[in-house]
Amino acid sequence: MPRKSRLSVALLSLATAVPPHILVQEEAKAIARALFGGRTRLFDQMEPVFDNAGIARRHIVKPTDWYHGDHGWKARNQVYLEAAETLYVDAAQKALDRAGIAAADVDCLVTVSTTGIATPSLEARVAGRIGFRDDAERVPLFGLGCAGGVSGLATAARLAATGQGRIVLFVALELCSTSIRLDKLSKANIVATALFGDGAAAAVLRSGGGGLATIEGGGEILWPDTLGIMGWDVEDPGLGVIFDRAIPPFVEENMAMAVERILDRLGLDREEIDRFTCHPGGAKVIAALETSLALPEGTLDHERAVLRDFGNMSAPTVLFVLERLLEAGMSERTLLLALGPGFTVAGLSLVRP
Known part of the structure; x- marks a missing residue:
């Protein structure tokens, strides 16, 4: 890349x-x-x-x-x-x-x-x-x-x-x-x-x-042949959710390598990221993120708090997490991460001004 x-x-x-x-x-x-x-x-x-x-x-x-x-x-x-x-x-x-x-x-x-x-x-x-x-x-x-x-x-x-x-x-x-x-x-x-x-x-x-922060840029990784993991089916009388139970193990197995590729595109090393700020898709997804990214259990505390208070609101949820991080005091550099249909991961690096 x-x-x-x-x-x-x-x-x-x-x-x-x-x-x-x-x-x-x-x-x-x-x-x-x-x-x-x-x-x-x-x-x-x-x-x-x-x-x-x-x-x-x-x-x-x-x-x-x-x-x-x-x-x-x-x-x-x-x-x-x-x-x-x-x-x-x-x-x-x-x-x-x-x-x-x-x-x-x-x-x-x-x-x-x-x-x-x-x-x-x-x-x-x-x-x-x-x-x-x-x-x-x-x-x-x-x-x-x-x-x-x-x-x-x-x-x-x-x-x-x-x-x-x-x-x-x-x-x-x-x-x-x-x-x-x-x-x-x-x-x-x-x-x-x-x-x-x-x-x-x-x-x-x-x-x-x-x-509040300076945005440095980001990247996305799309995994092939994963259309059935997450998304919508267009049905009557409304959208039908596609939600594969394999999401947490897929995240645990694949997230670390995807993050490395995104960071490489930005010219950053893993050691330069002080905090990962993640979309809290669910309790099991948060745990899978911690495992894949080799984070101590409980590290994603703002993610769990947003999930507890608001549930999964899809796209805006990670920004609720970022809002809490900014209020608590953002570390030097954070990498925003969110998973979505495709199946894909999006990352964005922000640094403290």
Whole structure:
């Protein structure tokens, strides 16, 4: 893999947002048991997933009664659009305010979301409400799944680096609960019901160093013949989750070598990374990351805390972890990591200014 020159892009601000409705894990388990109906044998086998997920609560876009209903594609996507616009504005405005940047000063808008269809895309739908310029470049990214928080932020950084003083607003937003399927009993659907929540994160970037951290660049590794590990099936009445139980052992076996390749592309050695900051896909995935990266058990403490408090929100989740790391005091250099459909890993290096 050829090495490339490192970027110098400032992360000026980072903000997160969640919808108002809170679902505690015991309630989620009870709802799932009730709504999967009389098909209890498989649910009985899979019920420990709720207890062992490392999740105490999650935020969801609708009251729990909504999930008892029979919703088709149109109804699900309408909920997605309405809630996504609200969350986008919330996260984006917080990030802009923290950076001291006016919406009219943003040159480029990068948006990651894979849990609904928005055409026109989300940043276009809220442009008038927030006050974006009519000539701001728009870059909506779809299909990245859980890796989108890292790969999308890397894309935003590369776009910021194309001009002196260029400002980019990055938003990662996923409403996983709108795709929870209780009409079809499967292991993947039970796991999804136990894990997924909703949330958004936003960051303001500007070419040059400084800010909360300086983004140096990143890379991605796509493993061949792994399309069936993670993703969506397009079905009626909604998206059907693809979730292979082999994810934790796959991570344990392959992550270390993938990280070495990403670091080599950046011209960095493993010893130069002071902390790995990872997408917490689930309790077993976190443990597999620690094993593969030869980290002492419990090292990924912020990851476990975010998983406990918010569940797996897909793309924005790793940015919730980064937010906690920044609040606690970021070490000299951290490597953001997230796994997603493909099957792929995305990495991004940040250094303390």
